[in-house]
Amino acid sequence: MKLLVGYASTQGQTRKIARHVADRLADGGHAVELLALEDAGDLEMGRFDRAILAASVHVGHYQPSLAAFAEARRDWLNAHPVLFLSVSLAAAGHDAAEWRALDRIAGDMAQATGWTPAQVVQVAGAYAPSRYDVFTRFTMRRIIAAKDAQADLSQDKEYTDWAALEATVLAWLAA
Ligand SMILES: Cc1cc2nc3c(=O)[nH]c(=O)nc-3n(C[C@H](O)[C@H](O)[C@H](O)COP(=O)(O)O)c2cc1C
Known part of the structure; x- marks a missing residue:
């Protein structure tokens, strides 16, 4: 095909x-x-x-x-x-x-x-702080912290x- x-x-x-x-x-x-x-x-x-x-x-x-x-x-x-x-x-x-x-x-x-x-x-x-600008990193850290208590907020993480x-x-x- x-x-x-x-x-x-x-x-x-x-x-x-x-x-x-x-x-x-x-x-x-x-x-x-x-x-x-x-x-x-x-x-x-x-x-x-x-x-x-x-x-x-x-x-x-x-x-x-x-x-x-x-x-x-x-x-x-x-x-x-x-x-x-x-x-x-x-x-x-x-x-x-x-x-x-x-x-x-x-x-x-x-x-x-x-x-x-x-x-x-x-x-x-994915959560990808390595690819975010400063503002986006700040916003996304808060979202991921609330969503995934296991996540290391400084590291990219694939879901x-x-x-x-x-x-x-x-x-x-x-x-
Ligand atoms: C600025 C920004 C806004 C986002 N807004 C939403 C959203 O409204 N809802 C959601 O479920 N995910 C949201 N995400 C998560 C993205 O959908 C997710 O990180 C996705 O993997 C991004 O795909 P891409 O790397 O192909 O752009 C957002 C991510 C960023 C960086």
């Missing part, structure tokens, strides 16, 4: 997730194109059988490059079984209000772009469950 894995990433975790997914798909013998959505240009979707798109949540929104990409290609995206990986730190926890917010964020994106993903999967991202991600992608591919 010819597959597109497109991503939008601010601190790099969603890029890592997209690359991991693309590598596993390629291991399975598929032809995979890994693409930063901001570089999509006039990418023609007709040459792909399926696509996985991924973006991360920052202050309640995905990156603008996801919306621009999705809006421009919504007819193709709506007509194909596209998997959307929504990456966040809320998905690392079990707070019901935060999970409702994630549903709302994905719903807002669908409404704004006209693309309703066939499947949305919430993926836990992504790689095995669960692979299982999700393989199930989507087989469906």
